[in-house]
Amino acid sequence: MLRSFLRYLLLFSILLAATWQSIAREYQLEFPRAPGPRFDNRVRRLYINRLAEEQPEMVMLGDSTLLDGVDPEKLSALTGMEISSFDVPGSASAYWYLVLKNNIVESEHRPKYVMILFRDTILTAPGYRVHGSYFVQLDEFARRNEPVLLERAYMGLMNPLERFLERYLPLYAARVQIRRDADALIRYSLTAWLGCDRACNDKSMYEIFTSANLEPGQLQNAIAAAEGYLYTRRQLDFDRQIDRSFLPEMIRLAQENDTELVLVRLKTLITGEQDARAVERYIGDLSDYLAGENVQFLDFGQDPRLMASYYKDSLHLTQEGEARFTEILAEGLKDEIVLDKGAGK
Amino acid sequence: MSFTGLTFWVFLALVLAAYWMLPERQWKNILLLGASYVFYGWVSAWLACLLGLSTLADYFLAQGMRVSPSRTRLLLIVSILLNVGVLAFFKYYNFFGPDLARLLDAFGIGNDFLLVRILFPLGLSFYTLKKLSYTIDVARGTLQPTHSVVDFALYVSFFPQLIAGPIDRPQKLLPQIEAQQSWKAEFFYNAWPLILMGLFKKVVIADSIKVMVDQVFSLDSMSLFLFSMGALAFTLQILADFSGYTDIARGVALLFGFQTSENFNRPYLSLTPTDFWNRWHITLSTWLRDYIFFPIRRALLRSRVRLPGWLLLSIPPIVTMFGSGLWHGAGWTFVVWGLYYGVLISLYQLLGIRGEWRPKSPAVWGLAWLTMFFLIVFGWGIFRAPSLAWLGNILFNMPFIAAQNEFIVGLITLSMAIVYSAPLLIKFVLDRLSTDSWLHSAYYAVASVLIVVFISSSSPDFIYFQF
Numbered sequence: 101m102l103r104s105f106l107r108y109l110l111l112f113s114i115l116l117a118a119t120w121q122s123i124a125r126e127y128q129l130e131f132p133r134a135p136g137p138r139f140d141n142r143v144r145r146l147y148i149n150r151l152a153e154e155q156p157e158m159v160m161l162g163d164s165t166l167l168d169g170v171d172p173e174k175l176s177a178l179t180g181m182e183i184s185s186f187d188v189p190g191s192a193s194a195y196w197y198l199v200l201k202n203n204i205v206e207s208e209h210r211p212k213y214v215m216i217l218f219r220d221t222i223l224t225a226p227g228y229r230v231h232g233s234y235f236v237q238l239d240e241f242a243r244r245n246e247p248v249l250l251e252r253a254y255m256g257l258m259n260p261l262e263r264f265l266e267r268y269l270p271l272y273a274a275r276v277q278i279r280r281d282a283d284a285l286i287r288y289s290l291t292a293w294l295g296c297d298r299a300c301n302d303k304s305m306y307e308i309f310t311s312a313n314l315e316p317g318q319l320q321n322a323i324a325a326a327e328g329y330l331y332t333r334r335q336l337d338f339d340r341q342i343d344r345s346f347l348p349e350m351i352r353l354a355q356e357n358d359t360e361l362v363l364v365r366l367k368t369l370i371t372g373e374q375d376a377r378a379v380e381r382y383i384g385d386l387s388d389y390l391a392g393e394n395v396q397f398l399d400f401g402q403d404p405r406l407m408a409s410y411y412k413d414s415l416h417l418t419q420e421g422e423a424r425f426t427e428i429l430a431e432g433l434k435d436e437i438v439l440d441k442g443a444g445k
Numbered sequence: 446m447s448f449t450g451l452t453f454w455v456f457l458a459l460v461l462a463a464y465w466m467l468p469e470r471q472w473k474n475i476l477l478l479g480a481s482y483v484f485y486g487w488v489s490a491w492l493a494c495l496l497g498l499s500t501l502a503d504y505f506l507a508q509g510m511r512v513s514p515s516r517t518r519l520l521l522i523v524s525i526l527l528n529v530g531v532l533a534f535f536k537y538y539n540f541f542g543p544d545l546a547r548l549l550d551a552f553g554i555g556n557d558f559l560l561v562r563i564l565f566p567l568g569l570s571f572y573t574l575k576k577l578s579y580t581i582d583v584a585r586g587t588l589q590p591t592h593s594v595v596d597f598a599l600y601v602s603f604f605p606q607l608i609a610g611p612i613d614r615p616q617k618l619l620p621q622i623e624a625q626q627s628w629k630a631e632f633f634y635n636a637w638p639l640i641l642m643g644l645f646k647k648v649v650i651a652d653s654i655k656v657m658v659d660q661v662f663s664l665d666s667m668s669l670f671l672f673s674m675g676a677l678a679f680t681l682q683i684l685a686d687f688s689g690y691t692d693i694a695r696g697v698a699l700l701f702g703f704q705t706s707e708n709f710n711r712p713y714l715s716l717t718p719t720d721f722w723n724r725w726h727i728t729l730s731t732w733l734r735d736y737i738f739f740p741i742r743r744a745l746l747r748s749r750v751r752l753p754g755w756l757l758l759s760i761p762p763i764v765t766m767f768g769s770g771l772w773h774g775a776g777w778t779f780v781v782w783g784l785y786y787g788v789l790i791s792l793y794q795l796l797g798i799r800g801e802w803r804p805k806s807p808a809v810w811g812l813a814w815l816t817m818f819f820l821i822v823f824g825w826g827i828f829r830a831p832s833l834a835w836l837g838n839i840l841f842n843m844p845f846i847a848a849q850n851e852f853i854v855g856l857i858t859l860s861m862a863i864v865y866s867a868p869l870l871i872k873f874v875l876d877r878l879s880t881d882s883w884l885h886s887a888y889y890a891v892a893s894v895l896i897v898v899f900i901s902s903s904s905p906d907f908i909y910f911q912f
Contacts, residue, residue, distance in 0.1 A: 101634035104881050111890035119894065259451050265897075275898045282898075283653075283861075290860040296853050304853035309660055318663035318831050 116271065123270040127277055135266035136254040137235060137276075139242040147186055147203035155209055156184035158362075161196045162217035164189035165366055168416040169217065171426045178430035184211075190237065192222055192229040194253045197346035198241040205357045214354060215362040219415070220379055220401070221330045223363070223386070224341035226252040228329055231276075248349055256344055316413070323414055327370055336378040338385035351393050362396045364429065367406045369414040398432045400425075446487045448693045449648060449900070456484065461700055470625045474599050477701065481604035485568070492566045495531075500601045502527055503576045507583045507590040507597075521584040525577065532573045535565050540775035568608040570772055572601050574732050579615045581736060588615055596622045605697040609690050611706045612728040618703070626702040638889060639696030645868070645892040646689030649899045653865045654682040657858045662829050668847035672839050674855040676826030678862035683825060684713065685866065687726070711873065713821060716813040718789040719800030721821060729769070738765040758794050763787035773828075778836065782827045789820060868892070 124131055151159070158181050160166055167187035176183045186199060196216055204214060222228060230238060230253040242249060255263065265272035291301045311319065335341060342348065354361040365383065383401060390397045400406065405428055410421025417425055446453045460480040467473050486493030506524045510517045579600070582588035591597050600618050661667070661675030691708040698705045706728050715721035722730045742761040745752060752760075763784065770783020793799070804810045830836040846852050868888075875884055 101631060104886060105634060105637065107883065107886040108889045111886050112893050115890050115894050261451055269897070271894060271897050275900075278898050286860050286864045287857050290856050291853055294856065301853060301857065304850040305857065307850050308664070308854045313665055314663050315665040315831055315835060322659075322663060 116269075119271045120269075123274050123278070127270070127274045129270055129274060131270060131273075132267045133273065135258060135263045135273075136250045139239050139244055139246055139249075141244040142240075143202050143243055144240045145203070147199055148207045150184060150186075151204065151207040151209045151211065154182065154184045156182045156211050158183045158213040158215055159204060159211045160185045160187070160215045160217060161191075161199060162187050163191045165219065165368075165415050165417075166217045168412075169366060169422055169425050170429060171422055174423070174426045175430055175433075178427065179433050181213075188237070190229060190234060192234075193218075193224075193226060193346045193350075194228075194230050194238055194249060195234075195241065197350055198238060198246075198249065200350055200353055202241050202243065204359070205353055210357060210359055213360050213362050215364055216350075217364045217366055219330075219366045219368050221335045221338075221341070221382055223347045224338060224345035225330055225335050226345050227254075227257045230254065248346070252344055252346060320414055324370060327368075327415075331370075331375075331379070333378075336375070336382050338382045338389070342389060351395055360396065362398070362433075363390060364432075365397070365399045365401045367400050367403055369408055369411050396436070398429075398436060400428065400432070403428065446484055448690065448697075449644065452487075453484075456480075457697060457700075464701060465628050470623075471595070473626060474593075474595050474622060477604075478595055478599045478602065481599065481602040481607060484604040485602065485607055488567075495566055495569075496572065496602055497598075499527070499531060499573075499576065500598045501594070503580055503601075504594050504597045507580050510580075510583050511590050517584050521580060524580040528573045528577050528580075532569060535569055537775045539565075571610045571612055572607060574612045574729070575601055575615075578612075578732060578736065582615060591619060591623070593623075603698070603703070605694040605701075605703075606705060609687070609694070610726075610728055611691060611694065611708045612732055613706050614732075617706065621703050629702070632699050632702055636696040636699040638885075639692045639699065641889055641892060641896075642872070643689045643692030643694075643696060644896050644900075646685040646692065649892070649895045650865050650868060651682050651686035651689060653899065654678050654685070654862050657861045658682050658829070661854075661858055662831065666835075666838055666843060668843050668851045668855075669839065669845045671847075671851045671855040671858070672826060672843075673822070674858040674862070676822050676829065678858050679829045680713070680822045680825045681862050681866040681869070683828075684709070685869065713818060714814065715817050715821070716804075716810070717793050717798050717800055717802055717817060718786055718820070719793065720802070721817065722786070722790070723800055729772075733765050733769055737768050738762065741765070755795055759788075759791035762790035762794070766790065777833045778827055778830050781833060782824060785824055785827060 120131075123129070147159075158179075160170060160172065160183060162169075162185075164187070166185060167189060170185065172183050172185040188195065200214060204210065216223070238249070238253075258266065262272075267273075271278075288298055288301055291304075292298075296304070314322075329335065351361055383399065387397055387399065406417075406421070406425060410417050410424055412418045412421075446456060460476070464473055464476055467476060482493045482497070485496055503524055506520045506527075509520045579588065579590075579597070583590045591600075596619065599622050600615055603618065603622075606613065658675060658679045661671060661678070664671075667675075688709045695705050695707070708727050710724040710727065712721055712725035715724055738761050741764055742757075745757055745760060764787070766783045766785075766787030767780065768783070769786070770780045773779045773783070802813075804813060827836060872888065875882075875888060878884070
């Protein structure tokens with residue numbers, strides 16, 4: 101029995117040594133290396149161009165809940181301000197930080213207000229939506245050297261063993277690419293053999309798995325499962341998370357560039373297993389923190405005017421809900437933000 | 446704590462080191478009991494409290510049976526009501542709560558409390574069956590209750606098998622708990638292949654297939670072809686997932702010197718439904734057989750009411766598998782899945798095809814295997830379906846192939862399922878060739894490399910946790 105274990109150890113060591121060379125060469129990695137993903141140096145100028153073109157006084161940042169939740173034209177009309185909506189489905193705090201840092205702040209036209217529409221703990225959850233396809237999204241707005249992003253979204257969330265393996269073991273460091281390549285090989289081979297190439301394969305997957313084809317209950321479950329990350333004990337601990345998040349950096353960037361940050365908490369119908377009291381405690385801490393930093397905060401998280409019938413799922417509003425929330429948001433902005441600041445009238 | 450997370454392995458290393466350093470059996474068991482409660486209470490301490498209270502209740506009920514045998518029947522009824530009641534409450538509260546609230550609402554009765562969602566305690570289904578087998582066997586007189594509350598509590602909560610089994614009987618585990626354990630190198634040599642294979646099955650095979658399965662079963666509707674591919678992929682995923690968990694559980698138990706039961710014996714090679722249940726989740730199957738199937742059959746045979754032979758043959762498996770469906774989850778799909786197997790077992794038995802049936806002709810063997818494999822895949826399709834309405838729509842309203850896109854996605858699902866589960870087949874062939882060879886070592890080495898590639902910092906839960 102000892103012999104078979106030693107035999108296994110020997111073969112495993114040989115395989116590791118072989119992969120050390122071949123994987124480092126295949127994926128152009130040098131070892132030892134700094135842990136974490138690598139970003140290329142290209143930064144899309146999408147929002148810089150839009151800012152130059154649209155010249156808004158206010159920019160809204162958010163994910164699909166913003167896309168489905170606020171009508172920017174109606175909000176502009178109701179508030180009397182030019183408002184642009186930078187709504188990107190699947191985006192989260194890391195993405196918003198990059199857009200603020202590498203597009204908005206660098207734009208010749210800087211909006212007076214940047215309004216981030218978020219839900220519950222998303223602003224202090226730096227590791228939320230940063231892997232897989234989300235990484236590709238982030239890479240579009242990241243420079244090669246992004247120490248804050250790397251530390252807070254990736255390295256800060258690794259345990260010591262992961263850091264060690266990332267640094268010294270090519271097999272582990274390149275695991276995402278290897279797995280992606282393996283999946284691609286399996287996924288495309290059989291269909292290619294039958295005459296359906298990559299484009300045909302991708303098109304089929306895209307068309308079948310659009311959210312319009314999803315069973316509503318399953319969609320809710322998928323949302324609840326994905327959102328569950330935001331309601332873990334760790335994420336609900338505001339004091340622990342705040343200095344590990346992008347929020348202080350976003351506040352600093354905005355303040356140093358004469359842009360006022362406005363944070364808007366959206367209401368959700370997630371009835372998962374999160375502790376409602378812990379969420380409220382978290383929001384109380386966030387509110388105190390923002391007040392201390394002179395950041396305007398509008399909280400619609402418990403707003404009774406946003407009825408359940410306005411939602412098409414636990415996060416997204418219907419068209420009717422969007423119209424109503426746009427009015428509610430406009431009222432909030434005029435009463436609590438815009439009128440106070442004397443702008444936009 | 447999940448078996449695939451680093452926290453668990455650090456925890457295990459610390460507990461193992463302390464366990465083998467302690468000289469006395471009592472201290473070893475106290476340490477293991479404490480570790481089991483830390484493991485279980487890691488996410489929520491109240492889960493550990495529930496486990497502790499229900500364990501104490503059954504310990505004292507069993508002691509009561511020993512002290513006053515005349516009350517055994519009463520105490521057993523209390524134990525059954527307590528265990529089944531707690532299990533039913535947690536399992537079905539979220540399922541029936543909203544309906545009950547609507548009913549009360551119709552009568553103008555306040556019901557907000559019914560709409561509160563309750564967290565299902567992981568492993569409750571498993572440790573409930575362990576406790577029930579203990580009190581039932583004590584009541585039957587086939588087991589002497591242990592005097593030591595620590596030993597009994599450790600039997601119930603032994604952390605390697607607390608969350609998803611195997612559901613070991615007290616006759617198997619308690620004597621090992623009561624015996625002095627001393628370290629033997631063979632514990633490690635037997636454990637590492639199990640742990641490695643368990644991680645490989647879970648991290649590389651099950652989680653990779655899961656990606657496609659989850660997507661397919663989240664669709665609102667689909668062609669029968671895509672449904673079949675999804676069901677086939679799930680068939681392979683659930684085997685890799687659950688048997689992977691069991692392998693790790695058994696390997697970890699071995700590191701503490703405990704031999705625990707096998708739960709799988711190549712279930713997809715079954716020729717009949719009875720054969721399948723003799724090979725799939727074996728510790729649950731034998732539990733259901735001993736505590737539900739046999740008592741029902743005995744009761745029917747002794748009954749004064751003369752039932753026709755086909756009913757005598759059909760009622761016990763149907764009721765037993767109905768119970769199995771209820772045990773697996775709160776949802777009509779689970780109930781139908783259980784009944785489906787109950788009816789299949791009955792039909793096969795009425796045709797004279799029993800569990801041990803082995804045809805001599807290879808053609809008949811092949812046909813029987815193919816039929817049974819199709820039935821198994823269809824059964825998992827029912828099990829994985831989000832609802833009965835969803836399943837009914839696909840089975841009765843959808844064409845076999847609806848569009849080219851669906852056909853392509855079906856083929857992608859098939860490729861992912863076959864390629865990722867191929868290592869299971871390779872291992873099966875290797876095991877048939879020899880028990881230990883260079884090829885085995887090479888297989889484990891490649892599996893280790895793949896684990897390193899496929900493991901990520903997140904730890905998705907095992908499918909059977911939810912039951």
